[in-house]
Amino acid sequence: MAINTKHIKENTININKECSYKKNSSVKVIDLFDEGILFSTDKPLERYSANSTTMAVWDLIDGNRTSMEIAQEIASVGEVNVSEIEDDIYELLSSLLKLGFVEEAKKTTNT
Amino acid sequence: MHEDNFILNAARLNLSEENIAALRKIPKKNIDWPLFERKAFAHGVDTFIYYSLKNNNLSELIPPETYKRFQEQYYEVAYQNSVFLEKVDKLSAIINDKIVLLKGIDLTQSLYPNIAIRSMVDIDILVENGKEYDIWNKLKQNGFKDLNVYASKSSVHIPAVPTPSIQNPNDLNAERPHHFPGLDDESCHVEVHWNIFPEFSNLTDKAWENAVLLNSNRKIYRLSIEFLLLHLCSHFWCHNCQQDASLRQLCDINELIIKHINSLDWNEINTICLNKEFKKRVTSTLTYSHVLFNTTVPENFIDEEFIKRNSFNFDIFLEGMSKSHFSTYQTTFRSINRTSDKIIFIFRTVIPLKDWINAHYQTHSRIELLKAYFKYWLYLFNSHLFKRKMHLGN
Numbered sequence: 480m481a482i483n484t485k486h487i488k489e490n491t492i493n494i495n496k497e498c499s500y501k502k503n504s505s506v507k508v509i510d511l512f513d514e515g516i517l518f519s520t521d522k523p524l525e526r527y528s529a530n531s532t533t534m535a536v537w538d539l540i541d542g543n544r545t546s547m548e549i550a551q552e553i554a555s556v557g558e559v560n561v562s563e564i565e566d567d568i569y570e571l572l573s574s575l576l577k578l579g580f581v582e583e584a585k586k587t588t589n590t
Numbered sequence: 591m592h593e594d595n596f597i598l599n600a601a602r603l604n605l606s607e608e609n610i611a612a613l614r615k616i617p618k619k620n621i622d623w624p625l626f627e628r629k630a631f632a633h634g635v636d637t638f639i640y641y642s643l644k645n646n647n648l649s650e651l652i653p654p655e656t657y658k659r660f661q662e663q664y665y666e667v668a669y670q671n672s673v674f675l676e677k678v679d680k681l682s683a684i685i686n687d688k689i690v691l692l693k694g695i696d697l698t699q700s701l702y703p704n705i706a707i708r709s710m711v712d713i714d715i716l717v718e719n720g721k722e723y724d725i726w727n728k729l730k731q732n733g734f735k736d737l738n739v740y741a742s743k744s745s746v747h748i749p750a751v752p753t754p755s756i757q758n759p760n761d762l763n764a765e766r767p768h769h770f771p772g773l774d775d776e777s778c779h780v781e782v783h784w785n786i787f788p789e790f791s792n793l794t795d796k797a798w799e800n801a802v803l804l805n806s807n808r809k810i811y812r813l814s815i816e817f818l819l820l821h822l823c824s825h826f827w828c829h830n831c832q833q834d835a836s837l838r839q840l841c842d843i844n845e846l847i848i849k850h851i852n853s854l855d856w857n858e859i860n861t862i863c864l865n866k867e868f869k870k871r872v873t874s875t876l877t878y879s880h881v882l883f884n885t886t887v888p889e890n891f892i893d894e895e896f897i898k899r900n901s902f903n904f905d906i907f908l909e910g911m912s913k914s915h916f917s918t919y920q921t922t923f924r925s926i927n928r929t930s931d932k933i934i935f936i937f938r939t940v941i942p943l944k945d946w947i948n949a950h951y952q953t954h955s956r957i958e959l960l961k962a963y964f965k966y967w968l969y970l971f972n973s974h975l976f977k978r979k980m981h982l983g984n
Binding site: 509510511516518526528 | 661665668669672703704705706
């Protein structure tokens with residue numbers, strides 16, 4: 480039976496911009512180059528489509544970069560001001576967090 | 591038929607300016623979109639159409655709901671193919687000998703830009719002639735199930751007439767001249783072939799010798815480009831004789847020739863096609879591809895007479911695939927002689943045995959089994975009566 484692939488952005492929660500995230504090891508990605516599919520191997524029937532921006536964000540999640548740094552890198556590649564895209568990037572990250580595809584890696588402490 | 595015209599111009603990896611102009615020119619109000627969808631799904635080209643329209647920003651040419659359904663299928667194919675590709679690793683870990691990947695499982699990796707475009711229903715592998723029974727048995731010993739066991743227990747997709755259980759290799763050779771009954775592992779169907787050119791087994795030997803190494807650690811091979819083309823042509827010809835050939839098969843041929851236009855050795859193909867009957871099969875397939883997709887084919891592989899004789903009936907070809915499962919069901923039903931067998935056929939179609947359901951839906955509890963029966967009935971009514979595209983099993 481065909482499974483409806485939901486869009487990532489159907490799920491959002493607030494995230495910390497200065498927090499870095501790491502990929503959950505149980506998540507599998509099917510890279511279709513300009514888009515992709517993400518799902519947890521524990522729940523293969525719950526699959527989510529990812530557009531090119533989501534895939535770019537996914538590639539940058541490494542447990543070290545903060546949300547803000549990811550937004551800055553995406554802005555740099557897209558040659559746009561970070562303020563134009565950061566809300567979208569944070570929304571994407573929060574969706575990935577809520578779905579359990581990423582988890583908090585470490586928090587930077589403000590001195 | 592505007593639907594056919596649209597499909598033929600859109601079911602390609604790269605759309606030429608002529609294709610785009612043709613697509614724009616087709617009056618959309620005259621297209622029967624439900625029929626268009628049915629044909630695209632039946633011929634396995636819905637994913638090609640989604641891919642080409644998306645890449646050329648032409649999604650507005652088809653209704654949004656159709657585009658959405660094609661997109662869903664595109665994602666579904668990507669997932670299913672990822673499962674198939676993982677299964678190849680399992681196969682190669684079990685089989686210590688050389689194996690050659692055939693058709694979809696090779697093409698999805700070697701010909702197409704991503705794994706969502708080319709759908710497939712099973713993994714076809716070629717093994718060394720003489721070792722086929724041992725390899726088939728080895729797969730069975732390592733978790734692959736012989737679906738033939740369930741052949742007499744359900745009528746859907748499986749012949750109603752009970753098939754004798756296989757006791758030795760000779761039984762198999764007599765029943766099936768080129769591959770063993772399929773094996774299943776968690777909804778993944780595998781067919782072990784030892785002859786890919788029925789009636790021309792010497793060509794299989796040559797194809798085997800000329801196979802190209804894909805992965806040295808795993809001893810996985812693929813056919814050389816020339817033998818791959820000939821195999822696809824021969825395979826299409828066999829299906830066309832049974833009136834169940836699909837446009838997807840011609841898409842494979844068209845895309846293969848486009849990709850290897852400069853390296854494809856037509857002299858070698860000529861040499862391989864010395865047998866007149868074999869060449870006729872290859873020529874008829876390449877003529878289909880040339881006429882329908884404008885594939886570049888040498889003149890000596892185009893049968894002008896074949897086209898002139900009007901034996902080339904595009905409508906029948908397209909309609910052949912879009913006939914419903916229900917008509918196949920009726921044909922099978924009529925082929926059964928005894929009344930008691932007819933009753934069993936109907937009964938087991940509606941209520942398959944638990945083992946058969948388990949083989950397709952992998953249930954682990956009674957609740958899952960019950961759900962599996964509901965899923966099966968949903969599949970049965972949608973796919974067989976309403977001609978909706980649905981997959982059997984999880």
